Amino acid sequence: MSVPASKKSRSSVRRRRSHHALKAQNIGVCQTCQAPLVSHTACTNCGVYKGKQVLDVSRNATRAMKRAQQNVSETHNHTHEEKHDSKETEEKAS
Numbered sequence: 001m002s003v004p005a006s007k008k009s010r011s012s013v014r015r016r017r018s019h020h021a022l023k024a025q026n027i028g029v030c031q032t033c034q035a036p037l038v039s040h041t042a043c044t045n046c047g048v049y050k051g052k053q054v055l056d057v058s059r060n061a062t063r064a065m066k067r068a069q070q071n072v073s074e075t076h077n078h079t080h081e082e083k084h085d086s087k088e089t090e091e092k093a094s
């Protein structure tokens with residue numbers, strides 16, 4: 001493995017790192033639905049890019065609904081488990 005020939009001076013390190021700072025992204029507004037939007041990308045809210053329908057938003061909506069339902073059922077299961085645990089602790093206590 002190669003080894004650096006000499007130590008980088010503080011000044012050269014800092015000069016290199018002067019370009020490392022992150023800049024704030026330009027955020028525009030969708031022209032059809034007025035939602036905040038990263039420029040040069042399709043709108044995730046309405047699926048339009050440059051006046052054309054590019055994304056199938058209805059499919060995303062159905063997916064989101066399914067996910068929400070799954071989350072609800074999962075949280076439901078969690079509550080059951082917690083109740084079960086509490087019953088076990090009660091039985092152990094008695």
Ligand SMILES: [Zn+2]
Nearest residue numbers: 030033043046
């Ligand atoms: Zn939009």
